[in-house]
Amino acid sequence: MPASSSDPHASGAVPCSGRVRAERADTVAIVTSERVRQALVEFVRERDWDQFHTPANLAKSISIEAGELLECFQWGDEGDDARVREELADVMTYCMLLAMRLGVELDEIVVEKLAVTAEKYPVERAKGRSAKYDAL
Numbered sequence: 521m522p523a524s525s526s527d528p529h530a531s532g533a534v535p536c537s538g539r540v541r542a543e544r545a546d547t548v549a550i551v552t553s554e555r556v557r558q559a560l561v562e563f564v565r566e567r568d569w570d571q572f573h574t575p576a577n578l579a580k581s582i583s584i585e586a587g588e589l590l591e592c593f594q595w596g597d598e599g600d601d602a603r604v605r606e607e608l609a610d611v612m613t614y615c616m617l618l619a620m621r622l623g624v625e626l627d628e629i630v631v632e633k634l635a636v637t638a639e640k641y642p643v644e645r646a647k648g649r650s651a652k653y654d655a656l
């Protein structure tokens with residue numbers, strides 16, 4: 521199953537309503553809504569693609585799509601907005617599919633991991649620094 525910028529498994533399932541700018545980051549819903557989850561389930565069901573969505577295939581697809589997202593910035597810090605949106609949607613789509621396949625809630629695992637990361641990066645040592653936790 522090829523995964524490219526025109527990958528039908530990942531495109532079209534996540535509607536975008538505008539460029540996410542840094543100044544809006546606090547007001548943008550990042551994690552999936554029930555509406556998006558249902559649209560994605562229906563999209564896959566109609567095409568009988570669930571049979572291809574093993575955890576390994578989905579994990580590979582996340583990495584492939586992340587590479588395509590990175591490619592948007594290959595030759596500069598400003599990526600084409602439309603292409604960045606498409607690739608970000610592809611990454612998120614495969615993340616949602618993998619979470620559903622594994623039976624985990626994205627909100628829950630992100631919050632759980634954030635707590636682990638907060639332990640590694642206490643505010644008093646990490647604030648304003650980009651160093652790895654073992655170099656703080």
Ligand SMILES: [Mg+2]
Pocket residue numbers: 523524525526527530585588606607610
């Ligand atoms: Mg893509």
